[in-house]
Amino acid sequence: MDLFETKNDWEAKLVPILEKYKGQKHPLDYENLYQLLVMVVLSAQDSDANINKIAPALFETFPNMESLSVSNVDALIPYISKVRNFGTKASWLIDIAQTIQKDENIPLTMNSLTALKGIGRKSANVIMREAGVPAEGIIADLHVIRVSPRIGLIPENQDGNKVEKQLMQILPKSIWGEIGLAISFLGRQICRPKPKCPECPINMICEYYKINPIV
The missing domain is CATH 1.10.340.30 (Hypothetical protein; domain 2)
Structure with a gap:
């Protein structure tokens, strides 16, 4: 499988969370x-x-x-x-x-x-x-660092910049602006340190869930 196919494959797999969290405001309660x-x-x-x-x-x-x-x-x-x-x-x-x-x-x-x-x-x-400006990277906060390896997107890594670089290599640029916060919201609400797997909209593509189908 070439990189282009990998990118398209992951974009399709992540559609449920892209749709669920698209356009949601960041949790910081700012006004400007x-x-x-x-x-x-x-x-x-x-x-x-x-x-x-x-x-x-x-x-x-x-x-x-x-x-x-x-x-x-x-x-x-x-x-x-x-x-x-x-x-x-x-x-x-x-x-x-x-x-x-x-x-x-x-x-x-x-x-x-x-x-x-x-x-x-x-x-x-x-x-x-x-x-709302064009993305030049992908948000890689603590939730993204935890969740991305768990679902099988990237190898486990605690360095935010390295996680971002890995995500940029595997995900198409068209979703960079939304996917980071989508994964972050998933991590905040569902894919917690103790995850609520049955509630997860992408559990069927998740590597963790394949090994732990009942949590």
């Missing part, structure tokens, strides 16, 4: 691109739920990139002190704001986003997906 960028940076190694909790007070004080750009780390920290690695993230956010200056200057390409402090490929993929 500025808020999304800030929340994505804060959510690294932390939970979306925790970031959603601290966001209202944060954005009441810092409503846009311009207000953040004229602030400083000490002023920002009280609003994000319950976030993991808040000191480092405060420095990143002030640096980003001083670089970008205004909301309308937020970049939307992989290279320009990953050039900013605290934004790696995963974060950039999330921002680009939510902004």
Whole structure:
């Protein structure tokens, strides 16, 4: 089987989750691109739920990139002190704001986003997906890292960038923008560490389910 056939085969197998989760908003409860960028940076190694909790007070004080750009780390920290690695993230956010200056200057390409402090490929993929621009990669968060090997898409690997590269090699570019978050939602809702296999819309193509048909 050549790579083209493999890509088409996997696209067909993943249609049920692409359809189930297509167009769903990311779990971060943002209202605009500025808020999304800030929340994505804060959510690294932390939970979306925790970031959603601290966001209202944060954005009441810092409503846009311009207000953040004229602030400083000490002023920002009280609003994000319950976030993991808040000191480092405060420095990143002030640096980003001083670089970008205004909301309308937020970049939307992989290279320009990953050039900013605290934004790696995963974060950039999330921002680009939510902004509706053409995908240059695939979101590979903790759920995607866990679920992709389990269903048989790729070998097991804990490195997000390597997982993304493997997924990009096996999946057609036409679904890059949606498939990462579709797998992530599957991992959040159904394919948990202790999976709910009978509820899964792709259990019949899943390698794990073939070995563990009753869970």
